[in-house]
Amino acid sequence: MVQWCKPPSCWFILNTDGSRCHADNHATAKGCALLVVEMDVAVVVHFLRNSMLSSHPCYTLVRDCLEIIEGGWIIEIRHVYREGNRCADCLAMLAHDAANGLSICPEPPDELLTLISICPELAF
Known part of the structure; x- marks a missing residue:
């Protein structure tokens, strides 16, 4: 059965649901550093969890996402x-x-x- 799961204590969940937004650091400014990032696009989860060749057409976008992710967060990325x-x-x-x-x-x-x-x- 597919269902939503509550995050661990002190963690927040960000569910992109195929959406995107600009990185303006609202979450970290408000003290949200423990984050579960959920998205419904399995291939993006794969890209963010695994290394990628710089020749891949999505490399620059994935690299930019990883730079945001590595900026003071403790993150778990998962498909939902x-x-x-x-x-x-x-x-x-x-x-x-x-x-x-x-x-x-x-x-x-x-x-x-x-x-x-x-x-x-x-x-x-």
Whole structure:
């Protein structure tokens, strides 16, 4: 069964859900240094976990990601099926629909609350 798993104590989870954002260090500035990075693209997980030849077409992008990852974080990178984190999928869809691709929500959006009410195991 595919389902979301709560992170270990003192850890945070970043689920990219196929999305991307600019590296502006908001997380480390707020004290988030223990991070589980989840994504639904297995090949990207493979690229980030394994060495890559500089001739590979994705080398520069992967190198840039690794430079961010190595900048003061303790990180675990893992693959998760989209169905394994439906909340992240919901939030990513809302962000993609936003005017500038970014939404800052002081409260959970209604769509997310609806999802959690249908599937209470998604909340912790």
